[in-house]
Amino acid sequence: MKRRYRSPRTAPLIVVLITTVAAVTLALCVVTFLRSYRAAAEQSARTSSAQAVNQVVGTVSNYVENLDETVSGIMVQMNTPEEERDAYLNAWLTARSEVVAVTTYDENGVLQDCWCLGHTPREEIVQNLSFDLSIAQSHGEGYISAPHVESIFEGYYPWVVTVVRPMESGDTVHWVAVDVRFSGLGASINGVGIGQHGYCYLMDAQGNMVYHPQQQLLYAGIKSEEAARLAGLKDGTYVEDTVIYSIQDVPDSSWRVVGVSYIDETVNQSFWQMARITVGTAALILVAALLVGWIISRMLSRPLQQLENAMEQFEQDADGFNFQPVAGTREVQELSDSFGHMVRRIQCLMTTVREEENELRKTELKALQAQINPHFLYNTLDSIAWMCERGKNADAVKMVHALAKLFRISISRGHELIPIEKELQHAESYLLIQKFRYKNQFTYHFTVDESCLHCLCNKITLQPIIENSITHGLDLLVEPGHIEIEVCSEGEDVLFKVRDDGIGMAPEQVAELLQHEPSDRTGIGIKNVNDRLQIYFGPQYGLSIESMPDEGTTVTIRMPRVPEDREGDYDKAR
Secondary structure, eight states: OHHHHHHHHHHHHHHHHHHHHHHHHHHHHHHHHHHHHHHHHHHHHHHHHHHHHHHHHHHHHHHHHHHHHHHHHHHHHHHOOOOHHHHHHHHHHHHHTTEEEEEEEEEOOEEEEEEEETTTSSSSSSSSSSSSSSHHHSSOEEEOOOOEESSHHHHHHHHEEEEEEEEEEETTTEEEEEEEEEEHHHHHHHHHOOOTTTEEEEETSSSSEEEEEHHHHHHTSSOOOOHHHHTTSSSSEEETTTTEEEEEEEESSSEEEEEEHHHHIIIIIIHHHHOOOHHHHHHHHHHHHHHHHHHHHHHHHHHHHHHHHHHHHHOOOOOSSOOOOOOHHHHHHHHHHHHHHHHHHHHHHHHHHHHHHHHHHHHHHHHHHHHHHHHHHHHHHHHHHHHHHTTHHHHHHHHHHHHHHHHHHHHHHGGGEEEEHHHHHHHHHHHHHHHTTTOOOEEEEEOGGGGGEEEESSSSHHHHHHHIIIIIIIIIOSSSSEEEEEEETTTTEEEEEEEEEEOOOOOHHHHHHHSSSSSSSHHHHHHHHHHHHHHHTTTOOOOEEEETTTTEEEEEEEEEOOOEEGGGHHHHHH
């Protein structure tokens, strides 16, 4: 038999459904949120980098503006009398500690004057990094040098940037150079960081390095920058692989500020931290959803499970089932009430059907007995009439008395079950009548287990079997036959065995005898008795026949062992 497919239970289905919906929803939300967060983090990093660069640009721009103002003030003093000029410059140098020296050069680039507190220029200057005539002439209106070490003083090497401006004197052009310490601006640039490892540096329009916080590493070749490539890019922020570049021009100068930040620390670290928080929160929400699903499933499935169990119990034992209403939601309570109403209706219908079946069973039994009694009566009355015709009145009287006794036992006050003792008396009365009829052509003997005498059996059980033994087994014998009647116990059953040494039957005849009612009405008693036994006690009881041609027949009647005090159990509907 193919196993019927069983759908999943409500509880795990609800849990799986809620968990799945929650998991899918959370997954979509987490992915969408993390994508948005990463984009926002990247945009924030770009903005932060641009702001840092803008801060540096502002600092550098102020620095350049201050340089211009400083140089403009000095150039005004150059046209004053020498003593006044020198006094002003010395005082000014004292007040402006960031200014290292002020120098002037003729049209040929030869050093003319130098103002520096506590230091005088070398007599022989090998290389002057603060002033380059060719660069000054090429720019025309002056220039700002790259940061460098001042080399015109003996034993004094400050880190400066030089502002060079032209100064006309008659038909010739002279040059003024102001050396300003770069350490202050460098500190300002170094103080602006982008993340933990990001930084800013200065370069000129051609990509030449003006200032770098890690200048020594650049000189040593340990670190490198793509300044030349970045010089060709417009102002803006660029994301390249793992680096974010922000580039911006310094107003009124040829310098550009480049901000360098790293995606790993400005974006990825924040992203993965947020990812851990988001995933952890999603996991907690998923666990909460799982818990809510479990609670809901328990609220719904427990009463449904109780209803299912009740239905299974009702299916197994409808008669003894006592339904207890199931509490739960409104729908569950209504379902429970409907099921309880159905159980009561079915039990009421079963009681009605059982009563109707009991009445039908009794009717069938009475009908079967009504078949037997006239059949036997006809034969017996024929025998009595024959005796009276022959003048054997005494024998006829004995037969009438035996017949009367037989029918008193047959009636038995309307009871279907009578003690086996009375059934044996009934059978003996019948045998006595038949001995008169058949002129002692057979003998009989009873072997009875006395423990069975007070047990109950169906009335008129042995008589039809004995009648068929005489009529169809012994009547055709030339010599007298014998009938052996035995009553014994076998476990919880009682057996009646009727043996004869008659002509016997073929196996086909035996099968036909219990299955079909013969058309000539012979053998009606056998089937009748078998039907009554099975109607009353069940299909496991009844008759079995063993017969061999010319050897005789044995009919075994099996019925349950029914004590006299349990007659009422079998009078109820089965």
